[in-house]
Structure formats: C-alpha cells, structure tokens
Amino acid sequence: MLRIVVGEGSCGIAAGAAKVYNRLESLINDGVLKDCELSVTGCIGMCYLEPIVDVYTDNERITFVKTDEKFAELLAEKGLGSEEVNAYLIPQADVDRLDKQTRIALRNCGNINPEKIEDYIAAGGYEALKKVLSGMSQDDVINVIKVSGLAGRGGAGFPTWFKWNAAKSSPGEEKYLICNADEGDPGAFMDRAVIESDPHNLIEGMLIGAYAIGAKEAVVYVRAEYPLAIIRLTNAIKQAEAKGYLGENIMGSGFSCKMRIKAGAGAFVCGEETALIESLEGQRGMPRLKPPFPAQSGYWHKPSNINNVETFANVPWIMANGGEAFSSMGTEDSKGTKVFALTGKIKKGGLVEIPMGMTLREVIYDIGNGIKDDKEFKAVQMGGPSGGCIPKDLLDTVIDYKKLGATGAIMGSGGMVVMDETTCMVDMARFFLDFTAKESCGKCVPCRLGTKRMLEILTRIVNGEGKEGDIELLEELCLSIKDGSLCGLGQTAPNPVLTTLKYFRHEYEAHIRDKKCPAKQCKSLISYTIIADKCKGCTLCARNCPVEAISGSVKQPHVIDAEKCIKCGKCKDNCKFNAIEIN
Amino acid sequence: MDNVINLKINGKEVTAVKGQTILQVAKENGIDIPNMCYSEKVKVYGACGVCVVEAKGMPKLMRSCATMAAEGMDIETETPRVVQARKVALELMLSDHKGDCRPPCVKACPAGTDCQGYVGLIANGKFDEANKLVKDKFPLPASIGRVCPHPCEQKCRRQAIDDPVQIAFLKRFVGDKALESASSCTPDIAADTGKKVAVIGGGPAGLSAAYHLRRMGHGVTIFDAMPHMGGMLRYGIPEYRLPNTVVDAEVKAIENMGVKLVNNTKINAEKFNELKADYDAVLVAIGAWTSSKMRIPGEDAKGVMGGIDFLRKLALKEESGIGKRVAVVGGGNTAMDACRSAVRAGAEEVYTFYRRTREEMPADKVEVNEAEEEGVIFKFLCNPVEILSKDGVVCGIKAQKMELGEPDASGRRSPVPVEGAFEIVELDTVIMAIGQGTKAEGFEELELTRKGTIVADEKTYMTSVEGVFACGDATNKGADIAIRAIGEAINAAASINEYLGGKKRTFAETSQYDLYSSVEPTFEQIREKHSDKAPVQKIVMSHDNAEERKTNFNEFMHGFTEDEAIREASKCLECGCMDYYECKLINYANRYDCQPGRLAGSIHKAGIEDCNEFIIRDTAKCVLCGLCVRACEEVTGNTALGLVGRGFDTIVAPEMCLALDKSKCTACGLCVSLCPTGALTEKPAMKKAVPLKQTREESVCRFCTNGCKTEVVKHGTALLKVEPAEGVVNLCHNGRFGVCDDDFAYIECGSDYEAAVNAIVEDIKATVNLDLSKPAVAISALHTEAEAKALMAACKKALGDVPVFTLSGGKKLSGKDLELSNEANKQNGKDTVSDIYFGVSADGLAKAGVSSDMNVAKNSTVILAFGEDIDEKTLGISVVKLPNVFEKL
Ligand SMILES: Cc1cc2nc3c(=O)[nH]c(=O)nc-3n(C[C@H](O)[C@H](O)[C@H](O)COP(=O)(O)O)c2cc1C
Ligand code: SF4
C-alpha cells in the first residue's frame, strides 16, 4: 500500500500541484495506479521545488520535487524506483537544507493532511491541550510559557507570558483571545503556511492561551487574501468542534471556548493590534492610543490578548515538551526557533525555521545556498517595511532580538529579503517607504504627511533631482516620524531609510551630487551604449528593443538613440557578446 | 487625599486630580499648550503631535492631551526639543494646507489695510465699523481713498469676472461718511506714557505715524515747514482731485486726538539738535520735494520748472508763471497732475512728452484718459533732447523721435531713437515731471544714501543716530506712492513705541504667515470657482464732464451713494479665509516661526463644498484632526462625517461620500465650532461673509426654556455668529444658526410694547433710513398668546394693517425642533427635558390671528421681528431690513 501525498499549499497550487493531484487521482480511479491512497499536505517551505509529492511506503518517505502530470504517468507506468521516476527525486542538498532547520512551529507542515484532524491527532495533536485541561492551573500554564522564554513572533517580540498574565489578572469576567493572522508585510507568508498546512496546531495553541487568560471566545483575524487558509481553518474549527475540542465543556474539563474567523479587509495597519481591534468592532482600522493596552481594555473594551499565528503555533509543542526544552534552544536573549520567509536574490528561497542564534551568513549561504547567479551579496532587509537592512560586513550577526536591533534592523515577523550588487539601496528604501506611506492609516500627522514628504524626497533623489540638504532633511523627518507617530507603523517606517543612510550613505550622495546610481538601476541616472569594438552586428538588440531605439546594419556596430531609449535593458539582456554597457 | 496629585509644570508646583491629563492641568493653571486635535468634548485622539511636552527623566516626548498627570512629574512645555517637534508637525500640516489666509488685495496694500474687511462691512451696510477698520491702520481714508493708485485693485480677483472692486473709492466712501458725522470715531487712546515724540513732516507718513504714536499714549508734536499740514497730499496733489477741505478735516481729527501741530517751521541743523534733546524720540518724515532734472541743454532757461514746484505754487495760490503753450515731460501721475492743472490754470495748448507709448505709461489709465478728454495733447515716443530758448527764455523743445525696441530684462520694451528723426515744438513753458528727490538739508548729521535720501534701517526704521527714526519718501529708495509711506509709518510708529519702552523691535519678527497663501489662481480658475456670479455693469461714480471741469479746480468726482457703495462692495468675492482670526494653525505657525516651504510637496485632492444652508467645507484646508468626525459620532450620534481613504489620500467626507445635506447631518454646527482651521466655516449671520476680529459675550439662548448658555460672537456691533459657551457641549440647530439675520436692533422694552414699537419706528425713520412703506411683523412662538395679541395691537397702531406671521429662527417651531433642543440639553448634562414650552405653539398663534405662512412677508420692505433676541437684557424687537433673508431659512 502506497500513500501518495501532494503538497497543496498556496505555493504548490500555484506551481501546478492540483494538476498533478488530478492526474494521480484519475490514474488511481482508472485502476492504472494500484494499491494507492492519495492525500494532500501543506507547504514544507521549499517553494522553489513545488509541486512536491511524497510517497510513503511502509517504511520510508520518498520525496519527489518539481513534479508534473508526466510524473504521475511515469509513476504508474514505470513504478517506484525506476530511473525515470527517480529523476524527480529531491536532491541531497535540499534534504540537507531541511536538516539544518529545527521545526517546531512548522513541525507538521508538509507532513500531515491539514484537512484531517485525525492526521493531526496521530501526530500527537491535542495532547498538550489535554494535559493543560487535566489539572494545570492558569498560572501553571503561564509559568511554563514564562520558562520557555517565548516572545511574540508578530514583530515586537514582547514576552508572551507577560501579556497572558496581564490579561489574566485584568479584572472582568468577559475576556477575549485574538489571533493576529493579518500578515501584511509584503513577501511574508509564514502565518499563511501555518494555517494552510497545520490549522489544528493554531487552534490548539489558541485554546491553551484562552484557558490561560480566561477567555471564552477566540477570534482569528485573517486577511481576506488568504482564501485557502480561511477554508482550511473553517474546516478545522468544525472538526475540532465535532470532536469536542472546541465549544462547551471541552474534554469534560468545564472549560468552554468558542472560536470564529474574521476576514480582514486587507489594510496593512489592521495588523497593528489596536487597529485590528477597531476593525473587529466594525470601525475604520485606525490604531488607538496606548495605554490602555489591550490587556486592560481591548476588544469591546474588555481585557484581551492578541498574539501572532506563529506565537500560538509554538505553544502546543512547549506544553507537550516543557518550557525548558524550548528555552534550551537559542541565545541568552532569544529562545526557541524563528520562521523566516527567505526571498529576493537568493538561490533557494522559501520558508525556513531555524533556531535562534544562527548567523545570517548561515541562513543565507548554508540554507539559502547563496546569491542568485553568484552575484555579490550586498545587504539583507529584515522585517519588511518596518525593518532595516544589514550590510555585508555584518553578515555574522546572530539571529537574536537584541543583536539584530543593534544593527538598526529588527527581527520583525520573519521577512528576509536578500539583495545583491545590482540593488540600488536608495530605490530599495523608496520602495518600502512607498508601501508604508500608502498604508498609513492617515491618523497622525508625522506618519501621514511625513512619510509622504520622505517619499517625495527619495523619489526626486532616484530621479536625479536630489538637492543638497535632502539627506539632512530626510534624517530630520526620520526622527520626527519615529518620535511623533502613534503606532508601530509610523514609528518604524523610517527604518529602511535610516539603515540605508547608515550603511550606504555614499549611494545617496552619488545620486544627489554626482547624479549617478552606483548600482546602475535608477533609470534617470543611467544610459545604455553599445561598445562598437564588441558589437558583432547580430541585430538581436535592435530586434528586441520595444521602442526601436537601436539602429545599424547587419555585421556593423549598432547604436542606441538615447532620446528614444526607455532604459528597459532588453538589449543588454539579449546581447550575446556583452557589447552593451550601462553608464 | 490620595486623589490629589502633585506635579511641576514649567517649574511651577501644581496639583491635579487623578484622571486629569497634563493638558488639562496646564490649562487650569494658565499654561497654554498648543493643540490641534484636542477638545474636551470628544475622546482623546492623539493625532496631531502638536501638544507634546517633555518630562524630566522620560526619554520620549509625551502627548500632553493623552498623558495622565502622575505624582512627581516634572514637565516642561517649551523646551527646544518640544519646539522642534511642534514645528515639524505644524510645517507638515501646512505643507498640505492650501488657502488664502489673507486676500490678494490685503497682501497688495503696502500698508496692509484690511480691504476685504471694510469692503465686506460696507456690503453689509456697517459703515461705521468699516471706518473703524480702516482707521485701525491709518487716519486718512477720505484723502487716500481719492488719490491712491490702489495696488489692491490691480490684484482684485473680481476683475476676472468683470472689473476689480473699486476698493479705493469705497475707502473714500467710508472716510467721507466719517467726516460727515463728526461724532464718529475718535479712536481709543492709551493712557499717557509721559514720553514725547517729535515728528518732522506733516505729510501722509508723518501724520500716520503721529496718529499711531498718539494712540499708544505718547505725546506727539508735528513740525512742518509749510503753512498747512498734509504734505504732498495738499501741496503735490491738485484740488480737483483732493480738496483742501478733506485733508484739513482729516488733519483736524488727528489734532483732536491731542497731536500738536506746528506749521511754518523748517527744521534746520540747530533746531534738529534741540528736538533731539527735548524729545524722547524724533521721526524724520520730510518727504521728497525736489524735482529731478533731465540733464539736457537749456534746462536752466527761464520758463522751465519742476512738476511738483508748479503744483506747489498753485496750492499756495501763488503766481504759477506758466505761459499759453505748456509742455509737461513725464508719464507718471505727477505729470498728469501737472498737465491737467496747466489746463485749468489757463494754458491754451498743453502737451505731454513721453518717450514710450501710452501702454507703458506708469500713470493711472483713468488719469491719462481724463487728461486727454480735457484737451491735453500727448506726444508719445518723443524724448526731449534740448530745451530751446531765446534770450534765456524758453521758446520750444527739440525732441528725438523714438521707437520701441526689444523687451529688456524687466520685460518692458525700451525706447530706441529713430536715427535723424526730430520734432520741434514751440512753447512758452516746460514742466519737468520726471521724478522727485530729497534734499535732507539740516539733517546732514544722519547717514545718507548716494541719492541723498536718509538711511533708515529696514527693520527698525532707526537712522544712524540713536533715537532718530525716519520713514517715507525721504528715506532709502526715495519717493513712492503715499500708501507705501503710510505703511512704513505704521511700522516705524510700532518701532518707536518699542524703543520708548526700552526694547528694540525688528520687523523680521512679524508673522510671515499673515501673508501666507497659495499660488495666485488664474482668471480661468477664478471664473470656474465663482461660476455662480455673472458679470455686472460697472458702477461709475458720478462726475462732471470734461468741459465743465477743465475750467476750475473743483473736485469733479462726487463719491458713491450708500446704495452704490453697498452694491459695489457686494461684488467682493470674499477671497481671504473666513477663519483668519480664529485659525489655530496660523496662530501656531506664527508662534513657532514655521517655514511653509521647507517641507512643501504635493497637495491632496480637495475642493470647496457648499454643504447646506449653514456650513461650507473647504477640504483643501483640512488638516485631518478628526474633530468633526469624532464630534459628529461621539456627541451627536449622527455620524454624518467619516474618514475615507488611506495614507496621504485620507480625507474627511460625508457618509457614503454623498453631499452633507443628504446625510444625517442636523446642521448643529458643532463640527464647525471645533474645526481648528478654515476647513469648516459657517455661513455668516450677516449678508456677506467677512473675516473679522471677534469679541465674545456670554449669553443665553432663548429659543426654548432650556436656556443653553451661548457665546455671541460679534465684531463691534455686528453679529457674526452664536456658539455654545464654554462648558456647553452643543447647541441645537436653532440656537446655533437661528439668529442669522443681517440687522437686529435691540430695544429694552419690558412689557410696554406700544412704546417699544413706536420707538423703533421712529428710529427707523430717523437713522436707519429704511423704506417703511410695506412693513410686516413677525412674532415668535416664544411669546404667550396674550403677548402676541398685545404685540399685534401695538403694531397695528404704529404701522396700520400689516401682515403678521410666526417666526422662530425663521421657522415654525416644530416637534422636531423641540426634539433637537432637548437632545442638546441632554448632552449638556441637564436631565430635565423641557416639556412645557415657553409661549404658545404655532397653532396657538394661529388662533390669535398669526399666520404661519412666511410668504405673507415676501413683499414687505421691512420686518419687525419680535422675540429673537440674542442677549438677556434686551428681550427684544429686531428689525430685519431685508425680508429676502427669510428665503434662506
Ligand atoms: C503596522 C503594523 C502591522 C502589524 N502587522 C502585524 C501582522 O500582520 N501580524 C502580526 O501578528 N502582528 C502584526 N503587528 C504586531 C501587532 O501589533 C502585535 O504586536 C502582535 O500581533 C502581537 O502578537 P505577538 O506578541 O504574538 O507578536 C503589526 C504591527 C504594526 C505596527
Ligand atoms: S503611525 Fe501612521 S498608521 Fe499609526 S496611527 Fe499614526 S498615521 Fe496611523
């Protein structure tokens, strides 16, 4: 009996997993593939290898990558172990990459069927909840979390036990537990992966949290752009209710808790906890003044606790394995593991979960396999638009809240964008600022107007219209916005600019004073020319130019009309003789 | 008591009650912390960041509106760090705040006279107030209104539709009005300071400076070389433009304030030294009295004279010495005065030589046209190169013919000679009116410019000698128009005042935001914005025709009638922001010396929205403090306004982005009261909206028995609006906007209605000058049935059979009105909901024979309205001049 499991996270589906699944299914139905059982699982984090198919024999798991319909047919035709099928085997290097990770939050992702509670239970699921409900007091639970050293994974890294304890100790009968699954950072998908691939893990973590603070109602605020996550979580909630893990008198313990989902309207700022609460209450998503903190006055002005998906996803493991097991991993300051979404100019991107204390170099080179096209590493942006960049000479910084903070970047929620020599740092800062400026809720003056003015200054710098004094003005605005904004969005928005100014100030100066873009990216500051000596007159460039800016006859050196050129770079990409240069 | 918290603010020990914010505690202790998004009427929001303060030992600045006072806090409210943070926050707000704080006319006036203000007051028939407003700046409106080349009108936006508002003539109108009623307007004079100032020169600059210095309580003496005061107004401007009687009357008013006038006294070096010793300060405002020369051959021949010398001789009634054929050289206003005076003085042929064309002439176009009508012959493109003479006596001019060349740097096309083309004109007299200079005889001790004018500091107006100040034509750049000299005199007086008080004033410190505004719109944009206004026929002031006037020096422009003045003033487009005197933003911007351009950038999409009959929104001025939105939701529960969009594009918009009057808005006006800028303004209680300085008086609303405390906002005697008094959360619509008519006369009346009605009728006949041919009477439902009957009887006696109708804020008091006022009452913490209505209902009045149909009054010329008073003492009768205001309601 073979068990065939197709990876159907959003990434797998995007890569064509559904087609593979359907083909396999029809082959099984037609009796071509015999003695097989077909199921799905979530994302294992190696998105560049999708669609991934795992085949479980009685005693081993064989992983096939970048599969297609052909693979299904070959499997049916030639059988497991055949040369043709083995061509799809996962490369050893990728297996090693997985081995270098430590998976706690993602422990079931890609391994179990997220649509079946039985799979979760078989993997030890709901044992932690059982343990908690059979005799642990609220304080006992909070204490285990305290020992574990778990800190919020949503960005700020605040000790989880402290928030739980504050919510528990707040007077009042009616309390709420909220899960923040708004995940608005561009490029981040840690939370989506957890919900899509292991929804019961989240539910169990939340129930333990709800028990600890004394909440009878829990809400998951998911961004509406995550339809698959919403479907799987809805399904999981139903299953858990049917099993008596959710609802009245859970497992006969007397503890009751309802859970529901709220689809968020998709504004980045709604991920900020107080804005999220406003949004839950049906108001415009705008942050509230703190204090009072949600633990004192949150949802409907009742004591509330908000945690991130990944935070909750660690909880069942911690309860099952003990706080010490978690805190034994990591550094003095940061315990356990952290999930990152590794993207950008990296060879092997994807979702990775690593123990705290690893260096950036290890993550980027050992797990991510280094820089695409073997270009020069330039910097890594941590924490998305709220974070900062870390340059090459700080690559040995270890992953730890304090150490990362000291560079000017942040741990953040897990975005890790790798940049190479061709990235213009000014333009990068502009890109992130464009995001925050648009996403500002518009409430406070420094954030709404300050980010806009910064964006305008950055835009004029990359357009070659920068003026002396612009850097100083940027710095002044950065400080005013950091100091004067109400919520984290505004307070952190200047980080990309501050860190690039700190590590790459010369790039700003080159744009402003010399009207040059050192990375040769800013269109207003570059021009394309053909080196006559190298040009063989193959006409390829001229044929590819979308605006017919290139002229020249066959076998004669070509020329680019700078007036017409729109600097799309197609000619350079197509030239086989390296005859086109950027000035 | 553990409820009491001790803390320090700016070093001062203060106490607070638990739960109070730092902002509240500071306010209680008279410490003003600026704030834009705070109001005690709504929940704390914390958006603007202007209220930040620093606390010792705290690393971050705190928002004082949102931070609770805590034991032992040590707060500073104006540290450099705080100031910097506020400044940036304000500059950011200003970078996306667009509007004309002040109108273009005011900005164009060198003396900063409040054109829009007095024009608007005239439009509302408030002539006295208009006069006061002008006189706040300078004492010579009747004179200047006649002669000013009015830079204000050049900038007036009305010209995009038809013609500029005739601002100068309107100024003349109020000036003349004031002279007619001698009683009016001796300005308030501060208590004597014991300081003495000598002003040398009794021209517009000297007179204006003396006027201001006197108002400040200083003893002032003006010394003048001529037999009468007025300077160039009297000796440089011919009487047909500005009669001596007008100048004399305005000078007299200054004398009446206690300014000493000493004429026929030329100040020489010795006398100057005496003045310096005898007075605490000296102001030199001696003007520019020498005619410039052309430096061409023959200029010293007999029969050649300077333009102002000629005019002065005429003014002194001396023999002018001109012949039958006269040429005036020059193209400015003095040249026009000279040639037109020459015509009047009996010359038979009068020429004006000007080296460019008519278009380039600096003189007023009207002057040129009028001179031509009077027979002056213009020789354009003619440049005198030699004065021909026989036996030392003028016999003609040789002039080089010119043509216009390429435009020069200033854009003016400069004249170039046409090779070999000359013209010779035979003449008896040549008057050179090409410019004036100063001979600072007797003042050699002062540092002079190369031109010979006195050097005066541009900021302090002090000369090189301590305690000696100078302004006007005699200083720096030299001669210019009178109103510029007056502008300098206003500043110089302020500077002298500071000097006398021991300080040194620098005018760099004056608020730059007073003059802040957006880019001037194009005519096209102006027309678009005012598409509801059609061009109207220009009101031409009555005047004598050329044949009549050219034989004498009598004034030939006869001034506007009241009706003309009101019609002319009503054309004003109300360019300047109505919130100028209340706007927090401009106030703070000035206080923190903000620089608008520093953080300039793009501006959000915005426009003006005429929301309903009571409220106007100008979204370009919104700074998104959110007060309106929050007040509407939290206080009224209407949620008629909301925030839309994100980031920079966030705006305030009525619900569902419809028009406000399609929303649940009840027009309570709370949002308008709270808006810290001019983004929300109320339509005025007067007919025409005018931004004016305000005074506030506590009063009680009389629309219903709840008696909400109100604040009546006035400018002088003009009612501007009614707002909730401090501590009162909100008024109902009636209380806020009910009192909205353009002219209320209040009469202490008690219960003797007959006497009151008679008194008011007499008053109308005697002073208000209204047409009483078709009166109507409005009676408020606030009266009892008996009162209503008594009132009707009294009116019948005084006015005959008149239409009578009900009035309550122009409306019939309905159940809805009652509900609104009760709602306002509840918000203000009163639990008694009024169920007994003071007086009778509309139905009850109908029984007493009072119709509820306001149409009965439509054709009336005047309405007496009973019961709509705005303060407690004068339970009153109000006269409503223009019945059509009721159509508004
Ligand atoms: C602009 C902004 C966006 C945020 N977005 C998210 C988000 O998408 N998901 C999240 O878990 N936390 C987000 N946060 C952090 C939350 O405010 C909050 O700190 C977090 O949900 C707490 O959970 P934790 O303690 O488990 O990290 C955001 C914060 C800010 C200021
Ligand atoms: S910092 Fe920005 S996003 Fe946060 S409350 Fe202020 S305006 Fe809104």
Ligand code: SF4
């Ligand atoms: S229209 Fe009125 S406010 Fe505008 S410039 Fe003319 S007079 Fe001044």
Ligand code: SF4
């Ligand atoms: S319109 Fe509303 S949000 Fe805008 S400035 Fe006025 S009160 Fe504030």
Ligand code: FES
């Ligand atoms: S933030 Fe305090 S008044 Fe605006």
